[in-house]
Amino acid sequence: MSETDHAATDIDQRIEDVVEPGADLGPIAEALAHRRGSILAAWLKAAREQPFHAEHPDGAVADHIPVLLESIIAVLRQSTYRDDVHPPMDDAKVIAAATDHAQTRFEQGLGPVAIVTEFRLLRHEVGRALIDAAEDAPATDILAGQAVIDDALDGAATIGLNALSDRVENVREEFLATTVHDIRQPITLVTASLDLAARWLGEPEFDRDRLSGIVTDAVVAMNEINVMLDTLGDATRLAMGALEPDLEPARLDAIVSDALTLLDVETRQQISFEPSTDHLVGLWDAHLIRRVVSNLISNALKYSPRGGRIEVEVGRAADGIAQLEIRDHGMGLSTQEATSVFDRFMRADRARAEGIPGLGLGLYACRGIVAAHGGTIVLHSDGPGTGTTVVVALPLIEDDVEA
Numbered sequence: 001m002s003e004t005d006h007a008a009t010d011i012d013q014r015i016e017d018v019v020e021p022g023a024d025l026g027p028i029a030e031a032l033a034h035r036r037g038s039i040l041a042a043w044l045k046a047a048r049e050q051p052f053h054a055e056h057p058d059g060a061v062a063d064h065i066p067v068l069l070e071s072i073i074a075v076l077r078q079s080t081y082r083d084d085v086h087p088p089m090d091d092a093k094v095i096a097a098a099t100d101h102a103q104t105r106f107e108q109g110l111g112p113v114a115i116v117t118e119f120r121l122l123r124h125e126v127g128r129a130l131i132d133a134a135e136d137a138p139a140t141d142i143l144a145g146q147a148v149i150d151d152a153l154d155g156a157a158t159i160g161l162n163a164l165s166d167r168v169e170n171v172r173e174e175f176l177a178t179t180v181h182d183i184r185q186p187i188t189l190v191t192a193s194l195d196l197a198a199r200w201l202g203e204p205e206f207d208r209d210r211l212s213g214i215v216t217d218a219v220v221a222m223n224e225i226n227v228m229l230d231t232l233g234d235a236t237r238l239a240m241g242a243l244e245p246d247l248e249p250a251r252l253d254a255i256v257s258d259a260l261t262l263l264d265v266e267t268r269q270q271i272s273f274e275p276s277t278d279h280l281v282g283l284w285d286a287h288l289i290r291r292v293v294s295n296l297i298s299n300a301l302k303y304s305p306r307g308g309r310i311e312v313e314v315g316r317a318a319d320g321i322a323q324l325e326i327r328d329h330g331m332g333l334s335t336q337e338a339t340s341v342f343d344r345f346m347r348a349d350r351a352r353a354e355g356i357p358g359l360g361l362g363l364y365a366c367r368g369i370v371a372a373h374g375g376t377i378v379l380h381s382d383g384p385g386t387g388t389t390v391v392v393a394l395p396l397i398e399d400d401v402e403a
Helices: 004-018 026-034 038-049 065-078 092-108 111-130 138-199 206-237 252-261 286-302 337-340 351-355 362-371
Strands: 248-251 271-273 281-284 312-320 321-327 376-380 391-394
Touching: 026 038, 026 111, 026 138, 038 065, 038 111, 065 092, 065 111, 065 138, 092 111, 092 138, 111 138, 111 286, 138 206, 206 286, 206 362, 248 252, 248 286, 252 271, 252 281, 252 286, 252 312, 252 321, 281 286, 281 391, 286 312, 286 321, 286 362, 286 391, 337 376, 362 376, 362 391
Parallel strands: 271 312
Antiparallel strands: 248 281, 312 321, 321 391, 376 391
């Protein structure tokens, strides 16, 4: 028997022990149905006030909570408890709504504690609605309805956590399989370059320029591996709901400059960048934002023709908002791809067809990091072959704060 089945069995038994024979939950169901709108509005308000939604209140949406509430009300309508019990944890719609809500929240970056909190907030709001309905039904029926609802929502939280456990394992397997496949190419390049360098060094005479070139190739490949590993780590923490920026005052132009210093001399010559005259200081995790910049520049280079120009600009988009813009003149994207490339493991069809290496996690990680800083990231392209522009907006802090 699975953990979910054990939980459902325990909940069913508690309901049988608590609910008195003869309780009629139909009126309770109708009272809750009548108050459905106010329950969901109160739940949404309470969810938005939680610490995990405080910085991004628009991220607190109902998702599958209305379906879960309606499914529980439907169970109450079927339950008279005169002859037998209709356990809510045997209801397919209750199980599906709990699982779907937990998995949706997981994909949005919430951790298990936050997800359970949302279920418990619903339990609290339904309980308040039941108190309001107390004058319209016998106390025994109110208590019976409360018992069913409490256990149903406790069971929903348990089911949601079990579903998350399975999802986390699947995500780990996906990350591992993707990493092993895509990181092999730069590792092969490093190994081949160093083998060749060692062979040349063993010769009585060798061409120093050729040796320098092959070592540079190895360094570039190692930098690519580091970017991949950083991206993988960021994407994993995002998927697990464990990305926690270490916020300190930082200058955007300094972060961009630091990212550019990681590139080799030849690559840097492809990039135009002038630090802004504006005082662009934000309360950011400089290391995470630098990885966003590195990832976006790496993408621009990867999807551009050899030697293609990359333009990087920073400035003030509006009061209190800094803007980073990275523009290339390469492969470009369709309208659909410009939106979907932020999904995990999503890559443009042409990139796959042309064998361009990549994890399909870079933009996913960038979006999560930027969102964790209260910012936005959008991608613009006029279509295949027209180049791509990525625009990142980040909140600034007061101008008199120095970084």
